[in-house]
Amino acid sequence: MPPRAKELTPTQIKGLKHPGGEKPVKVAVGGVSGLYVQIWPSGAKSWVLRTRYGDWQETLLKDGTIQRGRKKREIGLGAYPDVLPGAARDRAREAKDMLLRGVDPIAERKATQAALIAAARRGMTFKEAWEKFAAEKVKEFSTERYRKQWRATVEAYALPELGKMAVQDIDLQDVLRVLRPIWDGKTVTAVKVRERVEKVLAWATVQGYRKGDNPARWRGNLDMVLPAPSKVAGAENYPALQLDDVGRWWQALQARDGMGAKALAFQAMTATRSGAIRFATWSEIDLATRLWTIQPGRQSSKITASDTAKRIPLTDGMVALLESLPRLEGCDLVFWAPRGGALSDATMGKTMRVIHEANLKSGGKGFTDAKTGDQAVPHGLRSSFRTWVAERTTFDGDLAEVALFHRVGSKVAQAYNRADQVEKRRHMMAAWGDFLAGAEPADNVVRMAGAGQ
CATH class of the missing domain: 1.10.443.10 (Intergrase catalytic core)
Structure with missing residues (x-):
């Protein structure tokens, strides 16, 4: 077993300098085996835990000899002095304990970060998604008047019902609450609202803010519970010349x-x-x-x-x-x-x-x-x-x-x-x-x- 490194005091760690050269150097700080402070040529410092984990494995070397050992792992524990020596040693002990239990600390950290990001994305409201989608979509339109008309349909009919809802939580019944009151009397407008709600939810899905089927899709979905626009008795028609x-x-x-x-x-x-x-x-x-x-x-x-x-x-x-x-x-x-x-x-x-x-x-x-x-x-x-x-x-x-x-x-x-x-x-x-x-x-x-x- 290699000799245990002497435990350095906070003052000693603070006083460590880079010896020169272009590569970072690592200095064992003791207290936890494998814990180092890494010093960069710029003088910046960070904490690194070097350890081994997993089952023993045998590796055949070029000279024919067999070497037995376990997997090496180098884990970053944060920057110094954001993380002070006591906290760094606590993090090192926790990481080694996780490895003993068969848990990879880095993979665990990435999974936690991904879960937090996913949770934040799922929390996006329909209004927030609409604003982001609309900000890009209106660039396709040539006049400010049409941009306002295009936005007005969603803002008048969809946002009051869906605006505060998380896009992930919107389902068929929520979309129907928007469409049913206007489907018979304002059919042309209702069709436009449906199309735009569908696009907002599709955008949210592509961006990772929601999963699953699009509840505003017409074919094989809303067409099962709403009459076809062309068949609605009270469908809107544009005023026509007699x-x-x-x-x-x-x-x-x-x-x-x-x-x-x-x-x-x-x-x-x-x-x-x-x-x-x-x-x-x-x-x-x-x-x-x-x-x-x-x-x-x-x-x-x-x-x-x-x-x-x-x-x-x-x-x-x-x-x-x-x-x-x-x-x-x-x-x-x-x-x-x-x-x-x-x-x-x-x-x-x-x-x-x-x-x-x-x-x-x-x-x-x-x-x-x-x-x-x-x-x-x-x-x-x-x-x-x-x-x-x-x-x-x-x-x-x-x-x-x-x-x-x-x-x-x-x-x-x-x-x-x-x-x-x-x-x-x-x-x-x-x-x-x-x-x-x-x-x-x-x-x-x-x-x-x-x-x-």
Whole structure:
């Protein structure tokens, strides 16, 4: 057995100096076998316990001899003088006792630290997770107005119920408490809330703040306990232009100048979403073949990256509008803002509102939704188009659904019938354009009693 080191006093330990050189040195301090103070060239000191543990093992050396021994272990016990000599000796005794019991002190320390971190992560509230997630997500949005709208849905409906809860503790019933009060009466809003809550919880899972399934997931989860949004009787619809008002609305729109009015007219003719219009580029449009092709995943198109490209047939009226547009040098956008970049969503909505208010001011009845009486909005033009197909034409309803980028038929039917029926849709959209302009009905269009009078 090697001789036991002399136990150094605190004053002696304080006075120890590095002898010189680039490597740290270790000085046995006694009191506990294997306890050293490690001195660095800078003069900094720390405590180290050098010991052996475990079963005896035999090792065959190169010279053929067999060496018997146990595993070596070097354990850091903290810095000096943060840890004083008495505390260092106590820690050394505790570590050696753990090794005798077959417990690795370093592994135990790491496990304890990991448990503390995990506990802290599990304690993160939904509000804290929302703020962290939202801070990064809003960078994707181009306008401050949309950033506020995007945040408002969660802050108005989800935070009151979930805000103070730990994300780890949120389950299906908690999510249902948020959604059920608004699912029937404010379905569109409820869907947005669900999607955003799902993303926050997914972010929390990826960051290690929660484990398990996402209780805000729709498929195979919430769809088992909530009706599909499209089937809810009281589902929200965007205020739509009434068919009997289409002609005079179109005339009022044609009387207005500006890129916002042009974009709104193109949206009306194509029955597409405003995001598809606002971020349309000339590289997507082929005037020679009279096609506008939107690739999957394109910004604000609502076409997922896993979907297929969508082709919109261009009619004579659409081509004439496109050819009349000024182009901005160095910008590929079809409809651009005065200061460059894409039009804001508010621009098209404002154009619609100005037309409505001007009509009211001149003694007209404005342009409102038949059911709610609310002022019609750009997205409602899609509903007007769909109603026109159903009530005023003999065009196939599925053809209209394809034009609106809606899925048609069962999943099996979708898999086998992938034709987008461009030429049939071109004929239908041309008839819709004629209806907008108040022209004589074409084939497939039902003449209504009193039409043209």
